[in-house]
Amino acid sequence: MLADLLERHAADRPRQAALVEGDSVLTWSGLDRGVCQLANGLWKTGVRKGDPVAVALPNGFGFVTTFLALAKIGAVTVPVNPEFKSLEIRIALQASRCEMGVFDAGLTELCGSLLNEGVIRQAWVEGKGQAGIPSVDRLMTGHLPGDTLSIPDAESPLIQLLTSGTTGQSKRILRTHGQILSLAHAYQSAIDGTPDDRILAVIPLSHGHGFCSLLLNTLQSGATLFLQRSFDRRRAMETLSRERITILSAVPFVFSVLADTRMASPIDLSSLRLNVTGGAPLRRETWLKVRDRLGILLRQSYGSVETGALTINMDPDPEATAESVGRPLPGVRLDILDDAGNSLPPGMIGEVAVQSPGAGELCHADGQRPLMTVDGWIRVNDLGWLDDQGRLHIHGRKESVINVAGRKVQASEVETVLRRHPAVKQVVVVPQRDAYGEEAVSALVVVGMACTVPELVAHCRDQIADYKVPRFFDFRDSLPSTMGTASDGSHQ
Amino acid sequence: MTDSIEAIEERLKRVLAECTTLPNVSEKSDFDGALVGEGAVLDSVALLQFVLGIETEFSILLDDGSLTPEHFKTLRALATLVHGSLEKQVQ
Structure with missing residues (x-):
């Protein structure tokens, strides 16, 4: 299946660079070897065919190797944006039913909390590993015993995608090896x-x-x-x-x-x-x-x-x-x-x-x-x-989605977060072109008590990724009845 | 002759105001909050636009890799960085 592509290139062009990151080069045979080792390590720790595994990593050898190793043993990659804040990651993990994950080193502290609270039962981080969270690199040992694995077929799920959201409205899309x-x-x-x-x-x-x-x-x-x-x-x-x-x-x-x-x-x-x-x-x-x-x-x-x-x-x-x-x-x-x-x-x-x-x-x-x-x-x-x-x-x-430099922001998600602020009575979030011509998130708010923009920004930043936080705020005395959403979430 | 740090700070405010309408930036002249990082006002897209705007405004080149959150801690810190770049150009 997907990992077959890797094996084919490792055989046909073993010394050709597959991945280059800064001064580091990983050849096709090197990538194949690393993927086999990680697949072996993941298998030994109990990751099995069909298991959803969160992968919260930025671009790098780690993301590609992890994705392919999971694919090799039939586990399902659930990409989670490493820029997400704690609340967003928790919701993504719960929505995708992930009990395991590979995380960016910057999320180590959060991993500890997630493990303590039982949100996940196993986490690995990139790099050396710290605070009791093991390094994903330490899993990369030995060779994958092919005969012990359930090899994925065309119908096996490969990746599960979430259409974002802390509003509970996110869709989960499952795509198989055959589809990909x-x-x-x-x-x-x-x-x-x-x-x-x-x-x-x-x-x-x-x-x-x-x-x-x-x-x-x-x-x-x-x-x-x-x-x-x-x-x-x-x-x-x-x-x-x-x-x-x-x-x-x-x-x-x-x-x-x-x-x-x-x-x-x-x-x-x-x-x-x-x-x-x-x-x-x-x-x-x-x-x-x-x-x-x-x-x-x-x-x-x-x-x-x-x-x-x-x-x-x-x-x-x-x-x-x-x-x-x-x-x-x-x-x-x-x-x-x-x-x-x-x-x-x-x-x-x-x-x-x-x-x-x-x-x-x-x-x-x-x-x-x-x-x-x-x-x-x-x-x-x-x-x-x-x-x-x-x-x-x-x-x-047709939908109310704001496109911030290619990253989709659901207006309803930002509205939900702003409504949680005690001063906000009504809010509507809309796209607005910035001076550069890009679409940005803009919030029209009606407040019931004194409140400053930095307070609202800080409130949002605690809960949602930076790119979702409104860049434009417009305080209004009221919102047109067709736009406003009351602080209890009901449309007015 | 290079502008004073105070004058650079004023020009930075104008550039910044184009990236955001947050009143704490565009209206208050005594803004001294962090521009990036914890409790900051710029997301990654606005930050890039701001850096491009600074380069155009002052005809300087800023290296993304060497810019740190410290440089964006206050407008004064950023003005000092720009002042240094302008001084280098003069030399």
């Missing part, structure tokens, strides 16, 4: 990925866009993946030039920042053959700025948490088609439907509906259900239209 392999194959074939590709990852591998275009694409094609733990714009520019990167895939904000970054010496970007955005809409201003300042032509891709990547614009003329997210990946079907579920002709805006072999299933308390509705289509909650060449254009979202 089909997605990896479709993506690689659409972009013609090869082992010669050199791919730079500056966005998290655990997020939808990065997961497919960076991690799966590397695993499928046998390319080399250069990893940045967190986005550093000048280091990224230097890496693009020095390492002759061929594919840069990121959210539009990253490209925008790179275009605005002045360098002390000229940077050669001529090796880049594919520059893909995803995770957020690409604005025309950003496309033009990147073309004019960096000399590269951006292409859009499109997908959702539920389905993974769905389309990519591989048109021969990226300039003429810049506003389209492209045609469906191989095996994906697209349609635009009206409210009654009828197909709309090209040029007409309607709800985007998809069928994809890579789409996962929704987890409910009583089992899993397909995402598709009775008519066989999955609604991804976006509005769009098809042009006469079959290219998809996105027109907007």
Whole structure:
């Protein structure tokens, strides 16, 4: 299954670099060996096929090795954003029913609390391990005794994704080895990925866009993946030039920042053959700025948490088609439907509906259900239209989600947190463009007693990741009756 | 001649006000809270925008890797950093 890809590359190109992080290089055979050792260690400690295991790690060898080791023994990776605060991590662990997890070293203290409280029964941290929490590295011993394992098959769950939320409304999406392999194959074939590709990852591998275009694409094609733990714009520019990167895939904000970054010496970007955005809409201003300042032509891709990547614009003329997210990946079907579920002709805006072999299933308390509705289509909650060449254009979202540089923030989650503050009587959270043109979180609040913005910011920061905390606050005497939500949560 | 630290601080406030409308930053002239880290006012996206804005405003290059939370503890600390960069350019 997924780990078979790794074994194939380890056999075909053992000495080729698979992962590069700073000055450290991990070859395909080295990665295969590390994955086998970690799989062995995890198996010995009792991790079994089907077990959900939280993986709260930033980009790095650790994330890739852990994901593949869990895949090898049939356990299920549950990516948890390491930027999350204590409350968010607790809710993610409970929602995904994780009793075990591999955590960033910065979360060691929290791991101790989670273990003491019985939220989880086993935790490992990256690095040396401390405060009684063992290092994940110490698990990496011995060889995996293949005959003792239940090898996962195409139907085995591989990854469980949560659509965020401390509101109790988060959806759990389960995707199998078969679904992920089909997605990896479709993506690689659409972009013609090869082992010669050199791919730079500056966005998290655990997020939808990065997961497919960076991690799966590397695993499928046998390319080399250069990893940045967190986005550093000048280091990224230097890496693009020095390492002759061929594919840069990121959210539009990253490209925008790179275009605005002045360098002390000229940077050669001529090796880049594919520059893909995803995770957020690409604005025309950003496309033009990147073309004019960096000399590269951006292409859009499109997908959702539920389905993974769905389309990519591989048109021969990226300039003429810049506003389209492209045609469906191989095996994906697209349609635009009206409210009654009828197909709309090209040029007409309607709800985007998809069928994809890579789409996962929704987890409910009583089992899993397909995402598709009775008519066989999955609604991804976006509005769009098809042009006469079959290219998809996105027109907007149907749900109230704020896209902060590719990271989705549910307005209701931020509202819930703000309502917990004793001074807040009413609140509504909306997207607002900042001076840079990016979408930011903005809160309109009605308070019942004296309260300052720093107090509200501090209150939010205790409970939700920094990027979800409103950057704009607007104190109002009242909110229009169609907008307001009372502090008890009821809509008014 | 390089601006005084006080003058740089005023210019930083204007740049910062474009990244956020938090009243404690944009309206109060005596703002002295932390810009990043615990109890701070900038998330990672706003911070990057702020750094880009500083580079444009002062025509300097700031190395992301060498910027620490200490530099963003107060506007005064940041103004001192910018002042140092400008002084280096003059030399």
